[in-house]
Amino acid sequence: MTTITLDKTKRIKTLNHIAEVGLAIFNEEDYTIDNEANDPDAIVVRSYPMHNMAFGGNLKAIARAGAGVNNIPVDTCSNQGIVVFNTPGANANAVKELVLTSIMASSRNLFNGVDWVKDLKGKGEEVPQLVEQGKKQFVGREAKGKKLGVIGLGAIGAMVANDALNLDMDVIGFDPYISVDTAWELSRNIKRAMSLGDVFEQADFITIHVPLTNETAGMLNREAFEQMKPGVHILNFSRGGLVDEDALEVALEKGRVGKYITDFPNDRLLHMENAITLPHLGASTIESEENCARMATRQVRDFLETGNIKNAVNFPNAFLPYTGKRRVTVFHHNVPNMLGQISAIISKRGLNIAAMINKSRGDLAYTMIDIDEKVNGDVIPGMEAEINTIEDVIRIRTI
Numbered sequence: 001m002t003t004i005t006l007d008k009t010k011r012i013k014t015l016n017h018i019a020e021v022g023l024a025i026f027n028e029e030d031y032t033i034d035n036e037a038n039d040p041d042a043i044v045v046r047s048y049p050m051h052n053m054a055f056g057g058n059l060k061a062i063a064r065a066g067a068g069v070n071n072i073p074v075d076t077c078s079n080q081g082i083v084v085f086n087t088p089g090a091n092a093n094a095v096k097e098l099v100l101t102s103i104m105a106s107s108r109n110l111f112n113g114v115d116w117v118k119d120l121k122g123k124g125e126e127v128p129q130l131v132e133q134g135k136k137q138f139v140g141r142e143a144k145g146k147k148l149g150v151i152g153l154g155a156i157g158a159m160v161a162n163d164a165l166n167l168d169m170d171v172i173g174f175d176p177y178i179s180v181d182t183a184w185e186l187s188r189n190i191k192r193a194m195s196l197g198d199v200f201e202q203a204d205f206i207t208i209h210v211p212l213t214n215e216t217a218g219m220l221n222r223e224a225f226e227q228m229k230p231g232v233h234i235l236n237f238s239r240g241g242l243v244d245e246d247a248l249e250v251a252l253e254k255g256r257v258g259k260y261i262t263d264f265p266n267d268r269l270l271h272m273e274n275a276i277t278l279p280h281l282g283a284s285t286i287e288s289e290e291n292c293a294r295m296a297t298r299q300v301r302d303f304l305e306t307g308n309i310k311n312a313v314n315f316p317n318a319f320l321p322y323t324g325k326r327r328v329t330v331f332h333h334n335v336p337n338m339l340g341q342i343s344a345i346i347s348k349r350g351l352n353i354a355a356m357i358n359k360s361r362g363d364l365a366y367t368m369i370d371i372d373e374k375v376n377g378d379v380i381p382g383m384e385a386e387i388n389t390i391e392d393v394i395r396i397r398t399i
């Protein structure tokens with residue numbers, strides 16, 4: 001259990017390049033961007049691997065300017081009362097555009113064709129003729145009329161599915177956990193797959209848009225490849241670990257998988273024929289980098305200044321209008337009678353509770369309590385220390 005009272009100047013550390021418009025949200029009077037800080041108040045990150053990092057007692061938040069949080073030790077953060085944010089949907093359009101580009105580019109053999117033309121360098125005036133002779137090896141297929149299977153209909157998958165209809169593709173989607181909001185946004189012309197098998201059996205192109213978790217790791221494995229239509233093109237712009245690469249290598253060699261297009265290269269994939277590897281470019285547009293940075297830094301600033309939480313992946317969202325009076329925020333386990341115990345400790349100091357909110361998410365919960373009177377700061381350390389003695393309190397912060 002840790003006790004922290006916010007000081008005046010807050011230090012923010014970045015572990016990747018974060019767009020300037022986002023960092024500008026941290027006004028200079030109250031914040032310092034200090035990438036050398038040992039124990040910052042918050043970290044803003046993209047894909048930097050954080051699993052081997054130790055976190056200081058001052059760290060309150062980590063914001064992933066992007067979607068995937070598999071580079072962050074989320075459970076460790078939860079146990080230390082560190083909120084992990086991401087920026088849902090902020091880079092979805094960028095990924096969608098690259099996925100649709102890659103469907104067309106792979107089915108038209110664009111990647112191989114461009115490489116082949118480059119090799120004609122130095123052939124002088126013969127080049128046009130060589131091109132006309134050689135182009136037959138790159139005859140492709142049109143996307144129109146083909147079936148696209150979309151696994152995961154979240155921010156990206158839903159956009160890909162809707163826009164693929166505009167390419168005259170048939171679209172079938174699978175997502176057993178689809179959110180109500182996304183379901184409303186999906187075109188009714190998208191067919192619903194009742195199982196992954198439905199997608200595997202029917203699709204000419206399969207694109208996967210799920211997070212990498214224990215459940216989804218290796219989702220595309222030997223059994224999956226065996227159910228797929230021979231020559232299927234698979235697009236993986238989500239995470240490398242979703243695909244079993246031993247099985248993929250065999251499937252590519254046998255032609256069971258025609259092409260595998262991914263944003264996550266590794267040395268092994270570079271040796272596989274018909275694996276097309278892009279340098280993790282899905283979210284790399286100016287627009288997306290700015291969207292993600294702005295959303296991430298706004299969420300962090302709001303949390304540091306008011307305790308309000310939006311778009312956390314480990315703690316519940318919680319909003320209580322901030323009045324600028326004393327606010328006690330407590331991260332705790334989701335067990336009975338926490339509110340009663342916390343409020344008793346506050347009340348016995350003669351402090352009146354003006355407003356409060358208590359939200360839970362799985363095993364974790366978060367409580368914010370606003371105290372009505374102007375509080376003598378001397379009471380705070382004793383009150384925090386006593387709240388910390390409650391079993392199941394993870395962390396307390398008074399703003």
Ligand SMILES: NC(=O)c1ccc[n+]([C@@H]2O[C@H](COP(=O)([O-])OP(=O)(O)OC[C@H]3O[C@@H](n4cnc5c(N)ncnc54)[C@H](O)[C@@H]3O)[C@@H](O)[C@H]2O)c1
Pocket residue numbers: 066067068069088089091092095151152153154155156157174175176177178179209210211212215216237238239263280281282283284
């Ligand atoms: N290549 C890139 O640059 C890039 C950019 C953004 C996101 N990503 C990756 O793409 C993933 C998806 O991003 P998003 O913004 O669409 O996330 P999202 O959270 O909006 O959507 C994920 C969807 O996957 C679904 N899902 C989860 N488990 C599933 C399962 N077992 N079967 C089917 N569906 C399942 C969820 O219900 C959800 O609808 C991210 O987690 C990240 O790893 C990559």
Ligand SMILES: O=C(O)[C@H](O)COP(=O)(O)O
Pocket residue numbers: 046047048065066067068069091280282283284
């Ligand atoms: O999960 C994500 O948002 C993407 O993989 C983007 O990663 P990046 O921010 O490192 O480009």
